[in-house]
Amino acid sequence: MKFPNDADGDALRSLYKDGVNFNKPQSVEFFVAVPDKVIGEKLSQVLKGEGFNCFLDQDDETEEWACCCSKRMLLNYNELIKIQNNLNNLSKPHGGYSDGWGVFVD
Incomplete structure (x- = not known):
């Protein structure tokens, strides 16, 4: 399987080499950096409205x-x-930005 030569492609390549099944849905966690707790709580509500399961950390x-x-x-x-x-576009008005992703392999 071929992946682009960037950070996302490298992460997918690593998961593929580790034997992750790409034909089975995985739990992917996206991280959105926010300036503080109050803004994070507001943004979490926006993101939940977009279908994400969110928590602030x-x-x-x-x-x-x-x-x-x-x-x-x-x-x-x-x-x-x-x-x-999409996360970048939704979080930018709140001073946030998309800051990567990870997978909890089933």
Whole structure:
């Protein structure tokens, strides 16, 4: 399987090499960096309205806030890019931005 030569493609390539089944929906967690807790709570409600399961989290070391938004989906490069772009567009008015994704392999 071929993947683009960028961070998202590298992550997918690694998952593929680890034997993750790309034909089975996976739980993908998208991270959206936010300036603070209050804005994060507001943005979480917006993202829940868009169909994401969200919770707000603060990093213990950096004390930075993030909305963690999960969605069950097939691992598809174009869809991952589309979702990250959508998260960027939704979070930008709140001072946030899409900050990567990860997979909890079933």
